[in-house]
Amino acid sequence: MQMNPFEALADPTRRRIVEALRCGERPVGEIVDRAGVRQSGVSRHLRILHESGFVSVRPDGQRRLYALRPEPFRELDAWLAGYRRLWEARLDRFGAALEERRGDRGATKKEPRK
Amino acid sequence: MQMNPFEALADPTRRRIVEALRCGERPVGEIVDRAGVRQSGVSRHLRILHESGFVSVRPDGQRRLYALRPEPFRELDAWLAGYRRLWEARLDRFGAALEERRGDRGATKKEPRK
DNA sequence: GCGATATATTCACTGACATGTATATACACC
DNA sequence: GGTGTATATACATGTCAGTGAATATATCGC
Secondary structure, X not given: OOOOHHHHXXXXXXXXXXXXXXXXXXXXXXXXXXXXXXXXXXXXXXXXXXXXXXXEEEEEOOEEEEEEOOHHHHHHHHHHHOOHHHOOOOOOOHHXXXXXXXXXXXXXXXXXXX | OXXXXXXXXXXXXXXXXXXXXXXXXXXXXXXXXXXXOOHHHHHHHHHXXXXXXXXXXXXXXXXXXXXXXXXXXXXXXXXXXXOHHHOOOOOOOHHHHHHHOOOOOOOOOOOOOO
């Protein structure tokens, strides 16, 4: 399937699975309990997470233990780093103001009427 | 549409748009040149990015200038922070080893022997 | 007013993906 | 061997998101 980290985390079920692994490795069965989808679905999501580098597997008897791997998180962090100046208060110079530029953001509530 | 930051960035075209705005605000036309999709597509992606908080808009004559907003980036950073211990070399204690757990990742090439 | 330019929206299509059910594979234990 | 449990895969289905073409809206200059 070959997904990049953003696509891999775009699915809420996959994010739940990742969070279920935050505190260490777990067998599929335990993940199923927290994922909110059937075992077959979890298995497919785990495959995607594995292919995108988010998890590792190791056999343990008839079970398979999944665990998080650091690489894709590092990758996300590196990407974010390129935008860090957006929020790491560098508002002292007006270059920042040029980029931040009046947060309207409530554009939906804008236009009291027309 | 209501997208969370991960879904918003899952689309490659939207990531290209975000990158096009890294160095400051731009009108839609310039973004179209870099996005690789037609103007109507860019407009729709900009709407999604706006609804998810990634960009702000301000009118400038007959054009509209889009710019990045910091909030969703902060949000992503906060999420990532919960996993930072995965890669911020805290391998000095074996608690980390429990979680990192032998990066197999090349599960295909796994286990030269054991 | 009119025409031209910039951007947004509607419509129809298509492809991808998440899901469940059912089935297959792998391993453990007897 | 056989039976039971744990996990993976195949198949069919429905939904949704990204796309382009065409159209609508807004703003400028005259």
